[in-house]
Structure formats: C-alpha cells, structure tokens
Amino acid sequence: MEVSRIRALRGPNLWSRHTAIEAIVTCSEPECTLDRLPGFETRLRARFPELLPLSAIRHEDAVSLAHALEFAALGLQEQAGCPVTFSRTTQTIEPGVYQVVVEYSEEAVGRLALERAEALIRAALDDAPFDLAGALKALRDLDEDERLGPSTGAIVDAAVARGIPFRRLTQGSLVQFGWGSKQRRIQAAEIDSTSAIAESIAQDKELSKRLLHAAGVPVPIGRPVKDADDAWAAALEIGLPVVVKPQDGNQGKGVTVNIVSREHMEIAYRAASEFRDDVMVERYLPGHDFRLLVVGDRLVAAARRDPPHVIGDGVHSVRELVDAVNRDPRRGEGHATSLTKIRFDDIALARLAIQGLDADSVPEPGRRVVLRNNANLSTGGTATDVTDDVHPEVAARAVDAARMVGLDICGVDVVCDSVLRPLEEQGGGIVEVNAAPGLRMHLSPSFGKGRPIGDAIVDTIYPAGDDGRIPVVAVTGTNGKTTTVRLISHLLAQSGLTVGMTNTDGVYVGGRRTDSGDCSGPRSARNVLMHPDVDAAVFETARGGLLREGLAFDRCKVAVVTNIGMGDHLGLNFITTLEDLAVLKRVIVQNVATDGYAVLNAADPVVAAMAANCPGQVIFFAADPHLPVMAAQRAQGRRVVYIEDGAVVAAEGEHKHRIPLSAIPLTRDGTISFQVENVMASLAAAWALGLDWAVVAGGLAGFASDAGNAPGRFNVFDYRGATLIADYGHNPDAMIALVRAVEAMPASRRSVVISGAGDRRDEDIREQTRILGAAFDTVLLYQDACQRGREDGEVVALLREGLAGAARTSEVEEIQGEFVAIDRALERIRPGELCLILVDQVEEALEHIARRVAEG
Numbered sequence: 001m002e003v004s005r006i007r008a009l010r011g012p013n014l015w016s017r018h019t020a021i022e023a024i025v026t027c028s029e030p031e032c033t034l035d036r037l038p039g040f041e042t043r044l045r046a047r048f049p050e051l052l053p054l055s056a057i058r059h060e061d062a063v064s065l066a067h068a069l070e071f072a073a074l075g076l077q078e079q080a081g082c083p084v085t086f087s088r089t090t091q092t093i094e095p096g097v098y099q100v101v102v103e104y105s106e107e108a109v110g111r112l113a114l115e116r117a118e119a120l121i122r123a124a125l126d127d128a129p130f131d132l133a134g135a136l137k138a139l140r141d142l143d144e145d146e147r148l149g150p151s152t153g154a155i156v157d158a159a160v161a162r163g164i165p166f167r168r169l170t171q172g173s174l175v176q177f178g179w180g181s182k183q184r185r186i187q188a189a190e191i192d193s194t195s196a197i198a199e200s201i202a203q204d205k206e207l208s209k210r211l212l213h214a215a216g217v218p219v220p221i222g223r224p225v226k227d228a229d230d231a232w233a234a235a236l237e238i239g240l241p242v243v244v245k246p247q248d249g250n251q252g253k254g255v256t257v258n259i260v261s262r263e264h265m266e267i268a269y270r271a272a273s274e275f276r277d278d279v280m281v282e283r284y285l286p287g288h289d290f291r292l293l294v295v296g297d298r299l300v301a302a303a304r305r306d307p308p309h310v311i312g313d314g315v316h317s318v319r320e321l322v323d324a325v326n327r328d329p330r331r332g333e334g335h336a337t338s339l340t341k342i343r344f345d346d347i348a349l350a351r352l353a354i355q356g357l358d359a360d361s362v363p364e365p366g367r368r369v370v371l372r373n374n375a376n377l378s379t380g381g382t383a384t385d386v387t388d389d390v391h392p393e394v395a396a397r398a399v400d401a402a403r404m405v406g407l408d409i410c411g412v413d414v415v416c417d418s419v420l421r422p423l424e425e426q427g428g429g430i431v432e433v434n435a436a437p438g439l440r441m442h443l444s445p446s447f448g449k450g451r452p453i454g455d456a457i458v459d460t461i462y463p464a465g466d467d468g469r470i471p472v473v474a475v476t477g478t479n480g481k482t483t484t485v486r487l488i489s490h491l492l493a494q495s496g497l498t499v500g501m502t503n504t505d506g507v508y509v510g511g512r513r514t515d516s517g518d519c520s521g522p523r524s525a526r527n528v529l530m531h532p533d534v535d536a537a538v539f540e541t542a543r544g545g546l547l548r549e550g551l552a553f554d555r556c557k558v559a560v561v562t563n564i565g566m567g568d569h570l571g572l573n574f575i576t577t578l579e580d581l582a583v584l585k586r587v588i589v590q591n592v593a594t595d596g597y598a599v600l601n602a603a604d605p606v607v608a609a610m611a612a613n614c615p616g617q618v619i620f621f622a623a624d625p626h627l628p629v630m631a632a633q634r635a636q637g638r639r640v641v642y643i644e645d646g647a648v649v650a651a652e653g654e655h656k657h658r659i660p661l662s663a664i665p666l667t668r669d670g671t672i673s674f675q676v677e678n679v680m681a682s683l684a685a686a687w688a689l690g691l692d693w694a695v696v697a698g699g700l701a702g703f704a705s706d707a708g709n710a711p712g713r714f715n716v717f718d719y720r721g722a723t724l725i726a727d728y729g730h731n732p733d734a735m736i737a738l739v740r741a742v743e744a745m746p747a748s749r750r751s752v753v754i755s756g757a758g759d760r761r762d763e764d765i766r767e768q769t770r771i772l773g774a775a776f777d778t779v780l781l782y783q784d785a786c787q788r789g790r791e792d793g794e795v796v797a798l799l800r801e802g803l804a805g806a807a808r809t810s811e812v813e814e815i816q817g818e819f820v821a822i823d824r825a826l827e828r829i830r831p832g833e834l835c836l837i838l839v840d841q842v843e844e845a846l847e848h849i850a851r852r853v854a855e856g
Contacts, residue, residue: 011553021113023099050075070089073114077105084104086103107146164469165553180500183530205432208405219429224247241257241258287418292414293409293453295456301451303441306375322371326341339382377440386419410433416428475538475562476559480677484681491696492686521549541588547584554591555596559598560598563604592616618638643661647660659683665703675705717850724853747834750833754799766799773802
C-alpha cells in the first residue's frame with residue numbers, strides 16, 4: 001500500500017461540505033480485497049479493538065486496504081475525542097488506485113490521524129506492535145494545542161449558530177468573523193472595538209482603581225511598593241490583612257491574598273515580582289470572591305470563585321488529597337479544560353503553614369484546607385454560578401466600572417459577603433477590572449448552570465439579523481467564466497459597491513489589480529473575503545482549486561454555471577467524463593444559500609440538471625424560451641432569462657424586463673452568440689442580487705469587449721482595413737463559439753493563429769483545429785511558451801493532424817513562438833480580411849497587438 005498526494009480540503013468540496021483530508025492510496029492486487037489477506041482484520045482489531053468491523057462495510061466493490069485506512073483514520077480521531085463523522089473511499093479508473101477522504105476538525109490532527117492510521121495498517125500487515133495508547137495521546141495533545149480555547153470557541157460556536165462565517169487568522173485565538181467590509185475580529189474575549197487605552201488602564205491596577213473611585217465605585221485602598229520591606233510597611237499603613245499583586249497582571253498570576261505575617265509577605269512579594277517589576281499592596285476585603293462579566297452595557301453572568309482547597313478525610317495527607325482532586329478529568333494544565341489542576345508551590349505551602357499544616361499533614365475528616373486564597377480558576381479554584389442572585393445595584397456598579405475603564409467586554413472582580421445586597425451596605429468593593437476575561441467559569445462552572453456568553457458577545461458584535469456576510473457570486477463552467485465574472489462585477493460596481501473579483505487574470509478590488517496570474521482558486525478568494533473594503537465578491541471558480549482545497553466560502557448568494565458542453569481538461573485528476581466534471585462543477589450549486597439562486601444554462605442539459613441540487617431557487621437562461629426546461633420554469637411562474645425580438649428578457653410570471661441587444665455593445669447587436677449567453681448569465685445574477693434594473697441596463701450599455709474590460713475575450717481591433725480578433729479560447733466548445741461569431745462578421749478571407757495547451761487530451765487538441773479547418777482559409781500553428789508535459793513539437797503535430805481533410809483550410813504554416821506568429825499573420829493580412837488570434841500569454845500578446853495596431 002502506498003499513500004500519496006495528501007491534500008487538505010478546507011471548504012465544501014467534491015465529496016461533502018466537511019473539511020477533510022484526501023489521499024491517493026495505491027494497493028497491490030492482493031490488497032484490493034481483504035479476503036486475500038488472511039488474518040489481517042483480526043490482527044488489525046487486536047491492535048485497535050474499537051475499530052468498526054470492516055466486514056460490515058457494504059460496497060459494490062471488494063473491501064480493500066484503502067477502506068481499512070479510511071476507517072482507521074476516522075476511528076482514531078473519534079477515539080481521541082474529535083467531532084468527526086464523515087469518510088469515504090472511492091476506486092478510480094486506475095486499477096488498485098483509490099481516493100480516500102476522511103473528515104477532520106483540525107487540519108494538523110487530521111493529517112496526523114492519517115499518518116498513524118497508515119502505521120496501524122502496516123503493523124497489522126506485518127504482525128508488528130502498534131502503540132494505540134501513544135497514538136491516541138498524540139492526537140489528543142495535538143487537538144488540544146490546535147483547537148480554539150473554551151472562551152474563543154464559545155464565541156465562534158455562537159457565531160456559527162447565527163450563520164456568521166469565521167476564519168482563524170493564527171494558530172492562536174485571533175479570529176475573523178464575517179467577510180469584506182462587514183468583517184469583525186476577536187482575540188479570545190476581546191473584540192476589535194476594544195480600545196488599546198482601555199486595555200492599558202485595566203492592566204494598570206492602581207490607575208484603574210483611582211478611576212473607579214472617582215466614579216463612585218467602592219474599591220480597596222492601597223499603593224505601589226518598591227520592595228518587600230516597602231510592601232510590609234504599606235501593609236502596616238493600610239492595616240492587615242492585605243493583598244499583594246502585580247500592578248499590571250491577569251489571570252490571577254502572582255496574586256496572594258489575606259497576608260497577615262512578614263514571612264507570608266516575603267513569599268507573596270517574590271511571587272508577584274516574578275510576573276512584573278511593579279507590585280502593589282492593597283487592603284484585603286473579607287468575604288467571597290465574585291467575578292461579574294459585563295458585555296456591552298449589561299451584566300451577563302456572575303460566578304462565585306472559591307480558592308483551591310481539599311477536604312480532609314483523616315486518612316490521606318494534604319498532598320495525596322490534592323493528587324486525588326487533580327485526577328478529576330475536568331482538570332488540566334492549561335485553559336482548554338473547565339478546571340485547572342491545583343498547584344503545589346511555595347504559595348500553597350505558605351498558606352498551609354498559616355493553617356498549621358504542611359504537605360504531609362493528614363487533616364481531620366471534614367476539615368477545609370485552603371491551598372491558596374486567590375480564587376482564580378487558572379490557579380486551581382472552582383466557580384459557582386450566581387448570575388440570578390446579583391442585586392441590581394451590584395450589577396450597576398459592575399457596568400459603571402466597565403464603562404469607566406472603557407471595556408466592551410469586562411471581567412469585574414468583586415469581594416463581598418454576598419451579591420444579594422449592594423456593595424456599600426456590606427463593605428464590599430471592586431478589586432480589579434480585567435480586559436479579555438476568561439469565560440470558562442461562566443460557560444462551564446463547577447456548580448450551577450452555564451451561561452450563553454458567546455451569544456451575548458456575538459450579539460454585541462453583530463446586531464440581530466446581521467450575519468456578517470457580503471454578497472458572494474461564484475461562477476464556473478467550461479467557457480465564458482471570466483467574461484461573466486467581469487460583467488457581474490461591473491454591474492455591482494455600477495450599483496455603488498466596492499467589488500472584489502478573482503479570475504484567471506488576477507485579483508481586483510475596486511477596479512485595482514492587487515494580484516496577477518491565474519487567481520481562480522480558493523486562496524485568492526479567501527484573500528478577497530479578508531479585504532476590509534469589499535462590499536461584494538465575484539469569484540471565478542475553476543476546477544483545479546475545487547479539487548485542491550474545495551471552496552473558499554461555506555455558501556454563496558449566487559452560483560452561475562455557464563456551460564459544460566464537451567468539457568475541458570478531461571482526463572486530469574481522475575475527472576475523465578462529462579458526468580465527473582458536472583459533479584465537480586455543481587459543488588457551487590450545492591452550496592448556494594437557502595435564500596440564494598443558482599443561475600443555470602437551460603440549453604446545456606448537464607447544467608440544467610444541477611437545479612435538483614440547489615438548496616435555494618433557480619434562474620434558468622437560454623436564448624430559446626421554448627426549450628422544455630424554460631417552458632416548465634415559466635409555467636411555474638419562476639425566473640427565466642431569454643432572447644425575444646432582439647432583446648434580453650427577464651421574466652417572472654407576468655412581469656418582464658427587456659433590454660435591447662443593440663444597447664449591449666458586448667453582443668455586437670446580438671451577433672456574437674456566446675457573448676449573448678454571457679450577458680444572460682450576468683443579468684440573471686444581477687437579478688438574483690436584487691440590483692436596480694436601470695443600473696443593470698446602464699451597466700450593460702457601458703461594458704465593451706475590449707482589452708480593458710475583458711482582456712483576451714473576443715477583443716476586436718481594426719488594422720489597416722482588416723479585422724483582428726484576440727481571444728483566449730482553448731477548447732473545442734470555445735472553437736465552435738468563435739467560429740459562429742466570426743461567421744457573422746463579413747470578411748473576404750479568414751485566417752487563424754493557434755496553439756494548444758499540452759494538458760488536454762490528444763483528441764481535444766485535434767478537435768480544435770478540426771473545427772477551425774472548416775471555417776478558416778489559413779491556419780498558422782505556433783508552439784506556446786509552456787508545453788505542460790508534452791515533448792517539443794508534439795502539440796503542434798496534433799493540431800496539424802486535426803487539419804487533415806479540412807473542408808476550407810488550404811494553407812497551414814508552422815511558426816516557433818507566439819509573437820512571431822502574430823507578426824507573421826499581420827504581415828499577410830489584407831484589407832477586408834479577418835484574422836482570429838488565439839493568444840496564450842494574454843497580457844503580453846494583447847500589448848503586442850495593440851502596439852502593432854498603433855504603429856499602423
């Protein structure tokens with residue numbers, strides 16, 4: 001068994017909507033049927049008993065070693081606690097070659113699971129040992145490292161529940177919600193509107209206390225100190241007991257409370273100074289430690305925090321009791337679990353000494369032994385939800401504190417006997433305010449019910465009804481994609497929106513190119529969705545990117561499929577038939593929003609059939625309104641776009657909008673049929689987006705097929721009385737469309753300049769010149785810059801084979817180099833003739849042609 005070409009599918013893809021790892025697995029002939037591997041499944045299950053029985057798998061084909069790898073990779077993740085459910089193994093047309101797809105929740109974990117599953121399979125094959133416990137531990141540890149922490153995860157979960165898209169920007173907790181101009185960002189429990197000044201104030205405990213005091217909020221008195229001696233002097237000034245803490249701190253690090261002795265002060269000062277140079281001492285307020293969480297302008301949760309402690313049983317030592325508590329599966333080392341393990345350090349030992357105990361003391365039954373007076377969860381404390389008990393005046397003081405500091409999300413630490421009474425009545429006070437507060441004590445308290453903190457934060461970021469999305473249009477097909485993308489983008493821009501666009505020419509934002517090259521994949525689309533200026537996005541969605549990574553988005557407002565025709569790039573990446581290609585292309589249709597539209601070519605049966613896979617509604621387009629699909633759609637009062645009496649018609653029931661083809665320069669009065677199709681598709685998309693009809697008509701009138709609007713898409717030039725047409729057509733369907741277009745244009749003689757892409761099938765390359773040979777008098781063949789795996793001269797030879805027995809072509813010439821071929825064609829052309837130049841290097845070739853035209 002050989003595992004190769006491992007890919008991470010990071011969005012909706014050919015197989016499912018799940019993120020997944022895809023691998024190519026090649027099996028030897030015996031490995032294609034587990035029945036031919038005696039004892040394999042028994043050995044496999046001995047090493048991984050929880051694995052689902054492979055004999056229970058129902059496949060038309062035999063169960064192979066690839067299937068065993070699939071189930072092992074999924075099963076290892078499941079046993080490690082990862083929330084995964086989907087996997088699939090598909091045999092390709094190549095004997096013994098399979099595509100294995102396994103869902104992941106964290107990419108690194110999915111990759112490791114596949115790696116360990118392969119090791120498991122090999123161990124079972126070789127009857128060698130396999131460390132299952134070690135594999136599961138590695139997966140669990142990696143998953144804990146990779147996945148979002150509980151605070152950030154709760155916010156993300158709440159956003160997802162509201163349909164708000166998200167993207168992790170780092171391996172940490174920096175997350176973007178929404179797209180484009182509607183994006184917002186959080187880092188843990190801190191949102192992008194949080195002022196850096198407010199955060200600085202919260203970190204400066206002395207400054208924040210002064211501000212709160214000025215606002216009439218009760219706070220304990222105290223002052224900064226220089227050293228341990230000064231700290232003890234401050235304690236005596238203030239009056240014992242006192243609290244020592246870093247002046248700029250968080251998560252309770254370095255905080256020691258209820259200090260009553262000089263020895264305890266020495267330990268506490270050292271603990272605080274380990275975290276910050278600036279240390280402060282303040283009065284210790286007796287009572288319980290409460291954390292009140294303020295989001296926006298309201299209190300959303302409150303918890304009583306108890307310091308880490310154990311209860312004596314008269315049998316076990318304090319150390320043994322702590323070890324027993326720390327074995328609670330809810331307790332971990334970091335913040336990923338709901339509780340943290342109790343630490344046995346100098347502060348804990350000092351606290352024990354005050355109680356007359358040490359680590360080896362055996363406390364009597366029922367005695368409460370405190371290991372730390374600081375009640376932070378990060379130091380081993382516990383939390384009890386008291387949200388429903390908070391007195392309105394206490395809640396108001398917490399909100400006042402958050403507003404005084406300027407925090408959108410604020411953890412307010414209160415010490416008092418009870419939150420049932422106002423602080424002033426009981427001598428309580430606010431001892432600290434915290435930016436980016438931990439949320440786990442409110443999400444999963446040790447006692448009491450969890451609170452929907454994530455919902456409250458998301459509601460603060462996005463008001464009700466706002467899902468943070470901008471309109472996204474995905475366009476795919478065999479031909480016409482780029483022109484359709486550009487035209488839809490133009491119409492959106494005419495509506496006053498800043499448009500992000502990706503296509504095979506580059507990435508454009510607001511009409512400015514921000515990247516060049518073929519940018520029709522998901523990486524470029526993700527970059528557009530991250531751009532803060534983008535109000536709407538239009539993506540050319542090529543097959544290559546879909547196969548490599550899947551979609552860049554979870555769903556789109558509009559999906560446009562221009563055509564499938566005879567297909568393109570067949571034979572690559574196991575996409576060998578039109579049916580295979582259609583299944584891949586319809587991924588964008590399957591991921592239309594429920595309130596969105598699929599715009600489908602009704603004249604292409606393969607495309608029209610995709611309507612059944614659309615979760616939203618469908619707009620069919622075709623020049624002929626009488627096609628059965630169109631007639632059925634019209635009869636049901638649903639949206640269609642067609643051609644009638646020289647105009648594009650958009651009809652829904654009895655309502656019709658008409659735009660004359662004569663007012664759409666791209667179509668040349670309707671004579672260029674493939675541009676008419678592109679216009680219908682673009683108009684339907686604009687309709688689906690709810691654009692104003694006057695804006696649509698004006699936008700269509702202002703879009704010409706020139707090198708500026710649509711480079712390499714039927715760009716027409718006048719040259720010495722002759723007509724030049726530059727186009728990027730590169731497959732048989734494109735040749736048919738181009739032939740129809742040039743036949744509608746008068747010319748005394750026609751010539752064509754063509755090369756071929758080496759990554760097409762031999763028959764597809766021959767078919768292009770077979771089509772052109774019936775319509776052009778002269779054919780100039782050239783070899784382009786990149787042969788894409790072909791031998792030198794091989795593509796040109798195939799093109800010449802396609803011209804054998806050509807009905808019209810009488811002259812064929814082979815030329816080395818694209819620009820040399822263009823110059824040769826221009827030398828030969830005469831007034832009244834037409835030359836179609838099928839360019840390869842689009843920008844460079846268009847610049848070359850434009851320069852020659854300017855020279856005359």
